[in-house]
Amino acid sequence: MNFFEVVFQPGIMDIIVKMLIILVKAVVVVGVLMLHVTYATYFERKSIGHMQVRLGPMQVGPHGLLQPIADFIKLFFKEDIIPAGADKPIFFIAPVISIFAGMTAISVIPFFNGFVIADINIGLLFILAMSSLNAYGVMLAGWASNSKYSFLGSLRSSAQVISYEIAMGLSLVGVMMMSGSLNLSDIVRAQERFPGGFYWPQALGFFVFMVAAFAETNRTPFDLPEAESELVAGYFTEYSGMRFALFYVAEYVGMILMSLVAITCFLGGWDGPFAIPYVPFAWLFLKLYFFIFLFYWIRATVPRYRYDQLMALGWKLLIPLALLNILGTGLVKVLLR
Amino acid sequence: MSSYGLPQYLPIFVLMLISLAFGLGSLLVGMLVRPRRPYREKLLPYESGNPPVGEPRYRFSVKFYIIAMLFVIFDVEAIFLYPWAITFDKLGLYAFVEMVLFIAILLVGYIYAWKKEAFRWE
Numbered sequence: 406m407n408f409f410e411v412v413f414q415p416g417i418m419d420i421i422v423k424m425l426i427i428l429v430k431a432v433v434v435v436g437v438l439m440l441h442v443t444y445a446t447y448f449e450r451k452s453i454g455h456m457q458v459r460l461g462p463m464q465v466g467p468h469g470l471l472q473p474i475a476d477f478i479k480l481f482f483k484e485d486i487i488p489a490g491a492d493k494p495i496f497f498i499a500p501v502i503s504i505f506a507g508m509t510a511i512s513v514i515p516f517f518n519g520f521v522i523a524d525i526n527i528g529l530l531f532i533l534a535m536s537s538l539n540a541y542g543v544m545l546a547g548w549a550s551n552s553k554y555s556f557l558g559s560l561r562s563s564a565q566v567i568s569y570e571i572a573m574g575l576s577l578v579g580v581m582m583m584s585g586s587l588n589l590s591d592i593v594r595a596q597e598r599f600p601g602g603f604y605w606p607q608a609l610g611f612f613v614f615m616v617a618a619f620a621e622t623n624r625t626p627f628d629l630p631e632a633e634s635e636l637v638a639g640y641f642t643e644y645s646g647m648r649f650a651l652f653y654v655a656e657y658v659g660m661i662l663m664s665l666v667a668i669t670c671f672l673g674g675w676d677g678p679f680a681i682p683y684v685p686f687a688w689l690f691l692k693l694y695f696f697i698f699l700f701y702w703i704r705a706t707v708p709r710y711r712y713d714q715l716m717a718l719g720w721k722l723l724i725p726l727a728l729l730n731i732l733g734t735g736l737v738k739v740l741l742r
Numbered sequence: 743m744s745s746y747g748l749p750q751y752l753p754i755f756v757l758m759l760i761s762l763a764f765g766l767g768s769l770l771v772g773m774l775v776r777p778r779r780p781y782r783e784k785l786l787p788y789e790s791g792n793p794p795v796g797e798p799r800y801r802f803s804v805k806f807y808i809i810a811m812l813f814v815i816f817d818v819e820a821i822f823l824y825p826w827a828i829t830f831d832k833l834g835l836y837a838f839v840e841m842v843l844f845i846a847i848l849l850v851g852y853i854y855a856w857k858k859e860a861f862r863w864e
Contacts, residue, residue, distance in 0.1 A: 486780070
């Protein structure tokens with residue numbers, strides 16, 4: 406067999422086409438994700454600006470619309486300072502771990518019926534695993550920087566992230582019991598029996614999940630790791646230029662990821678009250694924008710927690726509530742069978 | 743599950759490569775265009791403008807160790823709950839009672855940790 410006969414065998418052509426489809430899907434999703442991250446920063450500054458009776462960015466382009474692009478160009482040209490005494494390989498790899506964990510987890514989210522990059526049957530477990538990996542980025546960044554602020558910030562942040570991870574993992578058990586699957590598409594389909602989604606039969610789980618999601622993404626009111634009034638910028642104090650930008654992007658990717666998980670597990674995913682023709686992903690994106698706005702809204706409304714309050718909330722309130730939710734769901738299911 | 747003749751996890755691997763390429767690629771582009779003019783004061787770790795005092799990686803509160811240990815216990819508990827939750831409909835009342843016992847045993851440990859003030863941060 407010569408080269409062309411090998412390449413044009415029906416089986417091999419098939420595999421190549423399928424590989425290309427996977428690649429195109431992945432590139433499209435990453436592209437859309439990056440566009441959303443870019444404009445989420447603009448949306449944040451604008452919405453918080455208006456909530457504080459300011460205008461937000463106005464100078465670059467009409468209503469400051471080109472501001473995020475200008476910001477990224479600026480960050481590319483910023484000098485990259487590596488502090489003396491930093492642990493260089495770890496200092497280099499920490500932001501890459503952060504962004505790697507967030508972006509890879511997106512691959513199991515179904516955007517509409519039948520469109521998911523990787524339709525694996527342990528999707529939810531994979532997301533939890535990837536969001537745990539994020540703690541490594543934080544921890545290594547703080548340790549490698551050789552700075553007290555970074556070190557303290559990363560200690561606090563990793564303790565916070567792992568504490569709320571338990572509450573988050575337990576709050577999703579109710580969803581698994583209701584849907585009988587870890588595959589996110591199956592979870593969305595199981596919610597068709599409940600108008601709106603699992604958010605009302607699983608109200609307690611939804612509440613615990615949302616609080617844990619805010620803590621996991623280090624957003625206000627749980628932005629202790631970067632409490633700028635006490636720790637400068639927390640674990641990325643010593644990061645500048647493009648490395649800082651990677652942490653920044655990772656934070657927004659984490660926010661979008663947590664919103665998407667909340668939507669798929671509690672709010673019916675791609676499903677809506679009525680079908681919108683030609684745009685099957687319309688409902689998912691509308692819900693996503695609402696959740697992103699919720700993150701900003703809460704940031705502009707609620708003051709920051711104190712560290713002991715934060716740990717007490719996670720360990721003494723959310724974990725018992727999540728266990729109660731599991732027992733309650735089990736009891737109702739046993740009684741209704 | 744998968745409609746492809748390819749391994750189920752291949753798309754995840756592809757996305758891993760893309761995200762690694764994104765991270766390393768943007769760092770590389772930054773490296774090519776940014777200036778580099780270091781001097782001694784610029785490279786000092788930030789400490790509000792003062793020269794840094796002492797060792798930055800000093801001893802820290804033992805509370806963080808306790809949190810890490812408790813995390814392992816409770817996270818393993820959560821992982822044990824997942825297969826039970828998935829098969830809950832098939833297993834019925836017996837599995838429910840079993841899991842109530844399992845959670846009750848863990849609750850004893852939880853109350854012990856609480857009484858030992860593992861969750862106090864003042």
